[in-house]
Amino acid sequence: MSETVRSDDCEASLWDLSRPARYGATEVATTSQACFICGSDNPAGLHANYDEQADGARLAHFIAQEHHQGYPGRMHGGIIAALLDETIGRAVMARDASAAIAPRELRVRYRQPVPLGVELVAVGRLAPADGAGLTGAAELRLPDGTVAVEANARYPAGGFAQERAPFARPAERGDDIKSAAANDQRSISLPGVSMPGTAMVRKQPNSRMCFVCGTRNFAGLKVRFYEQADSGVLARFAATALHADDTGSLSLAAIAAAMDEAMGRAIMIPYGEAIWGVTAELSFQIHRPAPVGVELAVAGRITSEKSRIFEGRGELLLPDGMIAVEGHGRYVKLDMVALGGFDPEREEWGVRPD
DSSP, X not given: OOOXXXXXXXXXXXXXXXXXXXXXXXOTTOOOTTOTTTOTTOTTSOOOEEEEOTTSOEEEEEEOOGGGBSSTTBBOHHHHHHHHHHHHHHHHHHHOGGGOSSOSEEEEEEOSOOXXXXXXXXXXXXXXXXXXXXXXXXXXXXXXXXXXXXXXXXXXXXXXXXXXXXXXXXXXXXXXXHHHHHHOTTXXXXXXXXXXXXXXXXXXXXXXXXXXXXXXXXXXXXXXXXXXXXXXXXXXXXXXXXXXXXXXXXXXXXXXXXXXXXXXXXXHHHHGGGEXXXXXXXXXXXXXXXXXXXXXXXXXXXXXXXXXXXXXXXXXXXXXXXXXXXXXXXXXXXXXXXXXXXXXXXXXXXXXXX
């Protein structure tokens, strides 16, 4: 269950992304009606309203609801990152529409948890040019003006046409993945998904209202998590139109949240449910868009561990076994008592049958 941590040595996400431009050059304050971040017709979305400021900054006003939470009462870190991505992108697009694709780098520092049910403001603006494309910055502010989350992003010069290659990975790479899956005698098969792995040992718990795993969250992904014999976590889910961006592909909010959760839950294999992974840092490389309406798989595992920190790797796989997104994460180990505010009975924390 994703959460953010206040820590001076825990910088958050670094993303390498490649996506098409999302807004027309003169429509920076408009919305796509179905977009998860700004779509007015998406009942699951944030319904962020954007304003243009005299200095060129873009302001997003919104109120996060219960169905946007990770840890109870706190906004999910994956949704926060997607909101800041959107806000910076709008400010950058106002300067150069050809450069307004997803950033090559997005760095986010989570300073403190973000509450639900109060009006929040995200501010994005263009930063001074440094000769390597355009850069932008954003802040997420609490009602009292406190900066809860900060982000910095770099956008490549030249627009999407010059960035198309990383977005569409060469076919032979996908063939290698599918061939490896076919030749791996340990492969497991889920409905709609085939990928390398080992036998599933047990299913992990779900909660009531988490955006990722909440079984009663009408807006949630309802992801199911399974522990594997090789100490990995395998997750599966089928996103709906509620989780789409304004191109119709799976939104960054859903991608980041699901992969974050899968990597963070890997710590439950050696420690059980007493120790949780609290998100400190994430990095993603998006190679191709992921669809909604079909079952996808996310795999996560621990790559290194210290006394209070662990790191993990994750992959989002398409139904044919192609890797759509690769990710790495850094997490702080905290026990449930230290986190506080979590009532397993109230949150209906437990294993549900498939």
